[in-house]
Amino acid sequence: MATFAFYRFKLNDPSCAKETFAAFEPEKRLDLIVSQRKKDGSYEDNKVVTKCYNNDVLINHEDIIVMTIENNKQKATTIDKQKVQHEHHPFCHVIIDYREGHNIIAIERNGAFDNKPEKVRDILFHGLNRIFYRQNLTIELTPLAKSYENIIEAIDMIRRRHHDRVKKICLDFNSKHNPNRQIDTNSITTVMALLADKANAKGLVAFQSEGDEEMDINAIQQELLAIADICYREGEYDLSIHFYSYGIFRYGADVVAQFGVDQTVIDEFVNQADSMDADRDRDSLPNWLDKMKDTFSDYNEQTVATIEPKRGRRK
Secondary structure (H helix, E strand, O other), X not given: OEEEEEEEEEEOOHHHHHHHHHOOOOOOOOOOEEEEEOOOOOOOHHHEEEEEOOEEEEEEEXXXXXXXXXXXXXXXXXXXXXXXXXXXXXXXXXXXXXXXXXXXXXXXXXXHHOOOHXXXXXXXXXXXXXXXXXXXXXXXXXXXXXXXXXXXXXXXXXXXXXXXXXXXXXXXXXXXXXXXXXXXXXXXXXXXXHHHHHOOOOEEEEEEOOOOOOOOHHHHHHHHHHHHHHHHHHOOEEEEEEEOOOOEEEEOOOXXXXXXXXXXXXXXXXXXXXXXXXOOOOOOHHHHHHHHHHHHHHOEEOOOOOOOXXXXXXX
């Protein structure tokens, strides 16, 4: 299951959206060039570096783009008993839904960019604005968020709005643990998180319904509320609710809208878009994006503070 963070995009001239994004052709890379400060945080001219992020447009079909963006990392391996650094380019998927009235960019949340989709958002913001400058266009990307009274309210909203049922509840240990924190051996989740960290493995606790039956959320409301509160306050765990057809709703310290879809849905759109039925089955990527649009009808657009490199004094 791939999890995506959702952002609303706005062009200064909305009438150009279709023509602009239609030019994103498969097998044609974008010049995603970003100027960034060096790690010391200096704004001086000689401290600003320019990075180019490799990318591939996999498909542009029916006003939906699926592309990948690669990170620029180094990975150490051992050769002849010596550590050697190699280029390492893990990637994430980006979906651009530029159908009329949608204007959504979904960014995959995975380890390629340290599970921080906002990093990819900044790359797209700077890179696309550099490209669009030639067309006198600018683009804004704002995260979508919604405040719920509690996780039960969020679950009820999804079940009611999409006529869906809860299939599974997962508690992931996200490796954000404080190494100096005292371990409570009476807490099974804490012990499992510690074991996952030490073993360099992914930790997971999951509860899944049997067959096609829905989980009895009403019976565990208080326990679920307590777990959700811990996830939100401590930020060490990710709580996700899996639905039968809707996908995943992720609840935790992140406030940006994050929802999941099966990776096969993305792969089938990329590989078989030309043969899709016009009606589309319920598991198609366009239909999932339609559900997302309905979900975001009452979401708020958050203000994003973007820091531009400044010119330093020459000495």
